[in-house]
Structures are given as C-alpha cells and as structure tokens.
Amino acid sequence: MELLSANPGAAVFAGATDLIPQIQAGRPEPTLAVDLKRIPETGRIENSGGFWRVGAAIPAAVLTAHAGLSAAFPGLVEGAGLIGSDQIQGRATLGGNLCNASPAADSVPPLVALGAEAIIVGRGGERSAQVSEVVIGPSATSLDQSEFITEFRIPAPSRGSSDAYERFIPRTEMDIAVVGAAARIRVDGDGRCEEAAVVLAAVAPTVVEVSAASGILEGRVIPHYSGRDAFWDELGEAVVACCNPIDDKRGTAEYRRKVAQVLARRTVVTAARRARETL
C-alpha cells in the first residue's frame, strides 16, 4: 500500500487481460506493477460464518471448476465463466472484472444481485463496500490510488435461494456483452417468490439494479415466460425504466432496451427454477 500511494503511476493487476493491451496500445508503462496474485487473501475460497469469501485475484477458470461455489452461486459462476475464451478464463479475475469498471462486465451483475461486499485494503487499512458502490462510471471506481480489492464477501444462499446470469453477444464466444442480466430469487416453501433482485449490464454507465423487480415478482410462482402473464410486462417496463443505454459499435440503444427485457425474463425464470430446486 505504501508502494502504491508513493507511486502515482503504479498499477495493480491480477489477470492483466486489460492492462497489457493498454500498455501495448501506448498507455505509459506503470512506474510499478503489483501482482495481486502473490497476496494470499486474493487467492482463497472459503465458506464460513454465513458468508463465502472469494479471492479477488482467482482466475475465472478456477471459480468455474469449484463445485461448492458453482452450487451456491450458479449465476455468479456463469458470469465469471463468460469472461472471454478459455485462455482469458485462465487469467481474468472477479477483482479485475470489477475494477476495470466496464458497464458490460459479466461477473459484476451477479455480484451486485447477490449483495456482495468488496473487501478493500489501502493506506487507511481495511474497509468494505457494497460491490454496487465500487464502480462510479465507465473506467472510474471509488477506490483511491493506494487501494485494491482483496476479496469478496457474499452472503451464503439460504434454502430456496439461487441466481442466474445471461448475456447477449452476436457470436457464441469472444464478444463483450451487448446486454447482460443477473437475477437472484428467493422462494418460500410453496415456491412463491419472496425476494428478487435483477441487475443489468451494458445498458447504462454502470451496472444497474432494477429496484422495482422485487415488488413485481414477490408472491408469484414464476413460470416459464409465456407472454400471457401481465407481470412480465410490468417487469419489462421496470427494466426499460432503468436503462440508459447508448448506441455504439456493439448495439443500438433501442436494441439494448428490447433485449434487456428478454434477458431479465430469462434469468428470472432460470433463477426461480434453480431456487425451487433447492427446496
């Protein structure tokens, strides 16, 4: 931390999948690069005391191969598993995916939907912050120069709770999400939705939570999408209300609004089915 605060040109990295291309493209070489993978806390996965602790510098390939984590947070693992090719999976991490501060990061919507906290260390010691508060805009985080994320603390899922993540890309692999959607659903013993969180990627400057989703979905047994149930339209409207997308090389604003609704429905259905399966 001292090194980082003393070196304004310093960079921390774990997978470096974004840092290296930036340097190759002409970003000034950092005055110092700190490899977070060498810090033990960043590399562990633990489940104790009602929380999972997931190291911020663990390659996605390790997360997707972790049976316990996959069972507890299938949506988070789906998100992590979609960050690039197998080659990128060998390098890319949750911490890097978050701190790169792209609105299209695949692992961030599930982290936000799960209510995950980031454990941040820096000159001022250790602090924690909701993942949703770490990114404040495209390529901008609330971390100061000396700070980095060591791990994520995620509430262990209760019985009847699960999550899902889906994204849309034009190819089957290798693209950045045009739209992404994560859902976390908790159902009661009868399979009725008690609580829901829906979080969208790539439709606004940061990932956004559809805060109205819980109210719309609560008390319902969530079936397959049929187009007949009116609450899907309500959910769609709530999704669109949260979208503030742009036209860019990956898609139009109009397209993102439409597909955000589609993906929100699909992930809600998947998360609800998974939640019921835990009963």
Next chain:
Amino acid sequence: MSRTHVTCVLNGDEIDFLCNDYQTLLSALRDELGMIGTKEGCGTGDCGACSVILDGQLVCSCLVFAPEVEGRRVETIEGLAEVDHLHPLQDSFLEGAAFQCGVCTPGFLMAAKALLDRNPSPTETEVRYGVAGNLCRCTGYDKIVRSILDAAARMSDPERQKEAT
C-alpha cells in the same frame, strides 16, 4: 534499462532469461528465447495464436507479463512432441488436414491439449467451445474439430495409441 532475471521450467527444462518488466511472455519466448513457434496474431488475447499452458492452465502468452512466470511451468508448441513421436493431436492434425496456412496451428494444438487434458472425451460442442478462443480464417474449423475428436479417440484407445508410436 535494468532487466529482470526470470527462471522457469520451459517444456520440462529449467531455464532462465532476461526481460524487461513489461515485456509479455509471448515476446520473451520469441524475442529473448528464439521460440518462434508461438505466434502473435493480435496482441490483445482475441485470436489465441499465442496460446501456451502455464502451470496447467491455458493462457494467451500475449496477456502474461514475462516476469510473472518466475518459478512456474510453461509449455509451448515446441514441447508438444516427444523425441521420437508426435503428440496424437499433431498426428491427427496432419492426417486430418486440420490447417491450411498453419499460422494458427500451434495455438490450436495447445488449446486442444489443454482441453483434452481436462476432458479426455469431449463432444463436438465441447471441442468447439474449447477452441473458441482460437481464430482460424482458413479452414472454417470443420477439419480442426474433427481432428481434435479423432485425437481424443486415439488417446483413449490403447490399440491406436500403440499404433501411433
């Protein structure tokens, strides 16, 4: 500029080299060690031509800082064959005409090896996703996918394995 001294195990041999702090593993392999079998197609991790296996994990060597491999195991295309015979994947690629220009081939072979190390009998779909990080512009992938499936079959069939050696 002072250079960093890195020691690693490259294709089974302990070796060392000097590199700059922000040099990539790809550049160190090619420019410092003369290992030109690993190719650069994009430099941004989007084509897979520079794929190598680092401590058992498939990575793009263009996205690894060379100093990071200190004390680690690196496998490249140059280490795939044994002294007197090719790896079954290499045999399958040759017999199955799995390449035309051949510049993506080392990357495909390393990705396929990582896939078969992890999943010895993949389905066609698993093969396609297993090499989705590798671009080939010549073949349309058909013969590559068939050749990987063929290699998997060879490797799980002791008779054919014997034949190959």
Next chain:
Amino acid sequence: MTTTRTGYKWVGTRPVRHDGLDKVTGRARFGADYATAGMLHGVVLRSPHVHARILSIDLTEAAAMPGVKAIITGADLPDIPDETGTGSEGGINFRDLSRNILARDKVLYEGHPVAAVAAVTLRAAQRAAEAIEVDYEILPAVLSLEEAMEDDAPVLHDDLFTLGLDSPPDRPSNISRRRVIARGDLDAGWEEADVVVEREYTTKAVHQGYIEPHAVVAETGEDGRSTLWCSSQGHFAMRTYTTKVLGWEPGDMKVIPAEIGGGFGGKTTIYLEPLAALLSRRAGRAVKMVMTRSEVFRATGPTSGSVMRIKMGARRDGKLVAATAWMAYEAGAFPGSPIGPGVMTVLACYDIPNVLIEGYDVVLNKPKVAAYRAPGAPMAAFAAESVVDELAEELGIDPIELRLRNAVTEGVRAVYGPKYRKIGFVETLEEARDHPHYSAPLGPWQGRGVASGYWFNFGGETTATVSINEDGTAVVMSGCPDIGGTRAALAQMAAEELGIDVHRIEPVVADTHSIGYNDMTGGSRVAFAVGIAVVDASRQLIEDMCSRAALIWDVPREEVEWVDGRAQSVTGASAPLTLEELASGAGATGGPLSATVTVNPRGAGAGFSTQICDVEVDPDTGLVTVLRYTVVQDAGRAIHPDYVEGQMQGGAVQGIGWALNEEYIFDRNGVMENPGFLDYRMPVASDLPMIDTVIVEVPNPDHPYGVRGVGETGIIPPMAAVANAVYAATGKRMQDLPMSPVRVLEALSGD
C-alpha cells in the same frame, strides 16, 4: 467427406502434406519469425485524420532521440508516373501505390502512413514516431458512396476524371470509372416478363482477416542490393512493386518467401516492404517491421462496401428474360475497387438475353481496398441471388429448379463476352437438389436458403522446375507461395507422372533468385497453372530418361517406355532401369536430370458453386444461428480432396462471417471503431456446424488432370444463401449486410 474417382495412384488421394510437420511443431517460419543479428525495428507513423492536407512534418526532435537510426517521409520516395502494371487480381497503379505507402501532400484515411522510423528497439522507434510533429489542415471527409457520388462532394483527387462516360467529364470527381455491359433489347425483355423483382442491397467493407499480420525484414547493403524476407502471395510481385516504388532495379533485390499465414488476396500488394528496404538503406542495418492487428485493419485492404440495385424479370415458365444491375463499389482512398469482376460476375450464372449492367468505382476516405477472395463477386451474388430467390417464390418454382432452367452451360455466351467452355454449374445444382440436406425437415423459426456463384479463375505466368536427386528422389520447385496445400498438390501431380512415391518428392517454394518469374498465388491459379508446368516438366524428364535408357541399352528410343517409375524395354530385351539407377548414373548419360518449364496458360476452367444453408432465428434477440451448411462445388478434379474441401469450407465460413457479423464500423469522423478481433467479429468455432462438402468433378479440358481453381468460388454464394434462409425462417428479406442481431430484430419488429 467426399468420395473421389479412382484410376490414379496419387491424384485424388490424401497424403500428409510435405510442409505439415513443420507446421504442427512450430518450426515453420512465417513473416515475423525472421530475425538477423543487430537488426533495427521499424514503425509507421499514421494519420489520425481521414482527410487532411499535410502542411509540414518536423522530424527534428524525433531524429535526435536515442537509438533512432533513420526516418523517412513521402519526400523520400520518388515521384513515379501514373502507370498501371498487372497484378494477379487486376491492374495496379504504381503512382497510387506509392502514395498509399507514404502520403505526399494529403492524407486520405485514418491510418494512412505519414512517416516511418527505424531505431534500435521497437519502443525507441515508437517513441520517436510519437515525437514527429505533423501539421495538418483538416479537409472535409467523404465517408459514404452516396456522399462521394454527389455532384458537390469534396473531391479526394483533383486529377481524377471519370473514365468510361459517354462524354469525358470537364471536372474531377470521386468516380474513377464507369463500367457497362449491355446486350439484347431491354424493353422487349421487360415486355416479355410476367414477374419483375427490383431491390436495392448494401454491403459493408470487410477484411480478409488473415491471422498473420504483415511482416518484413529488409537488409540493404552498401552496394544498394537488398534482400527481403516477407510473407506474401507472390514474392516476384513484391520485388516488382517494391523496386518500382523505390526507383530501384528489380535485379538488385532478392525476395525470400516466408511461410504465409493467410492472405485471401490481401497479401497481393505491398505496404511495409519499401519502407523497410529504404530505412535499411539509410541506416545501413537490417530493419524488421511487423504490423499490429490494429494497423492491419486500419491500413490494409478490406474489400469494398457496396450499393447495388438489381432488377430481374422472368416469364411464368421461369425463363429469365431481362435484368439490370446498377452497382457502386467503394475503392477506398485510391481508385481500384473490384467493380470490374463485380459487373462481369453478377449475372454470369444465368443465360439472360436482355441485360444492362452499370458499375462505378468510387473513391472515398477509407483504406484502399485490396483483393479479397473472388474480388467483387460475393457482394454481387448477394444481390443477384437474393432477387432470384424472390423470383422463385413469386413464380412458385423451387429455387434450384429456377436456377436449372436458366443455368449457363457449355457454349452459352457469358454476359461479359466469351462463350463458356466445359463447365459444371448444372451438376452443382443437381447435386444440391438431390442432397439429403435439401429435403431435411425444419423446425419453427428455422429456414433454408440456397444460392450459387461463379468465378473465372486464372492462369498466369509460371515457371516450374523438376529435378531428380542422385538417390531417385525429386524436387519440385515453384515460385508461388503455398497458402493452403498447393505444395502437396504439385508433388502429387509429379508423383503421378514420374511414378514414384509422393513423399519421395520434395516440393519447394523458391526465392526470386532461384527460379524464373511467377505471378502471384491468386486467382485460384496454382494447382491449375503451376500444375501444368510441373506436369510438363515431369513429362520432359521422363522423355529424357527414356532416351538415356535407350542410350544405355543401345536401342531406338521407341523401344523404351516409362512404367511405374522405371524405364522399361518394350521388347523385354533389357532389365528395367529404375529412377534411382538412371539418376545415379546420369553423369555418364548426359548430365543431371532436371527440367524447367515456363507457361502462361489460358483455359483456367470456370468455377461454380451452389450452397445450402439452414438457419434458426431467435425472434427475441435477432440472433441468426447457422444450423447446417452444405457446399457443392465443381473442382474439375480434386488433386488433394482434403485441401479442396478445406477451400470450400473456409470460403463458405468467410462468407458466413460477411453475412452475419463482419463489418468495418466507423465513427462520425470516419475513424474505424473496431480495428481488432474483439469487435471485428469473425466466426469462431462454436458459431458453426460442420460444413458438409460435395466435390463435383467436371474435368477442365485445358488441364492434364482436369483441375479448375477452387480457392475462391466458395465465398461467393454464402451471403445470399444465409439471407434466403433468414427469409425462409422469418418472412423478412434482409437487403443490408451484415445481418447482425440488431438488424434482424429491427426487421422482425417492422410488423
């Protein structure tokens, strides 16, 4: 897999290719794999603007930086006259070529080279390039065909006057050339038509997408003689072009071909070669230059974006009676789009009596286009074959049946002039119609499309040498880079002739000082033209060896025949002499055994392909997934069926990429937004099914084994095949490429 005709020992078989081992072990040396001790690294400073006048270039600071050994700008290249030379895919204007390599008074696209630097390290060269100060006066940019063709459009070249107009223009414009093809009586044709379909189509610029970036090492000696190591589709052309641009003598330059990591037409021209050679001359050291992927996209040849309006009329019985086509192709910053082959191929599949085709070559502020696999034909086929599909539907005739009723056959006059010789178009249609794919059931939101395509193929200037070693092995030497298995095919033809094992033959791609001139590897010409030369050379050698056997046996030449790699006595009076025996004793019978043949053959057999595509469309997202794909193509004769299939599959998949996701995306200012493989979305393995192939063999009478070129035809039908399938799945006609999810969802929402 395809079954192939038998009757030959080597032709039509699938031996392991000779260069294969080097390529699976990482030993093969591609362009960027060469290095010499003490070499410098060169980089290019490129324009950030799409259209600007260069007011001044200040090299002072850059030249003084540590490690910098040489800097060159446009002022260092000679002015050369407005002169057109030949390339294997059409003419090349050396004055434009020079100005594309280093800008003179104006920059014409983002990425246009302005200066080049050589320094002791790559980093030092990059820093020096950044320190070069260029003062630009920004000019209004021309970014679309529509804008470029307007009367009051800003003009890129004030000396560009449209060729091919009825009366010569009195002022310059962005239209470099108009091409017209006409026959018959259109009014009568429309009169006869019962059904007429007229549509407009657009396509975007797309890149060849070879995985190996352009790379060169140049070493120029104190005597002015130089050596280039580079990967290209033709090292002789690289020498011609490079020395032309530099004002040097071709004989003073040796070009050593590296293995080429894909070209698809894009490596038929030069970019870095003269820069490296001149920097090396200035610095007195070897210079290596390698493009980044971003440079490859921004400054090397995409193929044209296009606008096309096609109108076709048919009688109720399905006979096509009239057609017009209006086509405009983007040339990029300098004239030279493939509009020529575009107008020639657009209707070349069909026998239509009344036709008017009009094509325009248009310059605008984008990178200069380069050849791309069947240049000009794929976009034209997208338009024409979509119209044919609509006509079939309107007429209630099966689309393959409609094509059969109008297909060109031997003796029919092609719309662009000559009569077709023996061709296999009908055979590809029949094979497609009878293929199980064509009648397989489809599910909801699934659809099937078919389309066909035509390509000329090419012969070209060729030298080949076949030599026999003292152990009876042979070397087959050509001067055409092997992009996809041609060495194996040439060795197979030599093996068939000589009667020896294909792996006792070593096929070699020789450098410019080691063999006579060869045109580029392009136009699908190598197995055809070099094949002819290799077969001729092999037959000369056999004749020579038979004569020597006759000498040894002291019998007339007529009493010797060549059978299974041996000279045999017709009368049985002497024991056969093997190739080994004749070779090891060659010194005593007249000297070494070697034959060189030069040819410039006509009669490259025309290629036709018909393709079937099944897609599924996700109505919620607009995603199009290719479920099944079959390529039927006439290869004349497949020498090595694996690599013929590979050409068909590779071409089809490039076409699928063109159809679905590939496009140059520019921002408002004309700066390319997707110069990388992340957002220039070429198909990946998981996007695709297996690509089924059916090789049709209607032998080309002008080749000893019947070969037709196979490299290019496969990329022509896919865009229309996919579009017709999307229509079948959704009821929406997609007239603009790519059929990206955004576009498809938009079309689906149009109800």
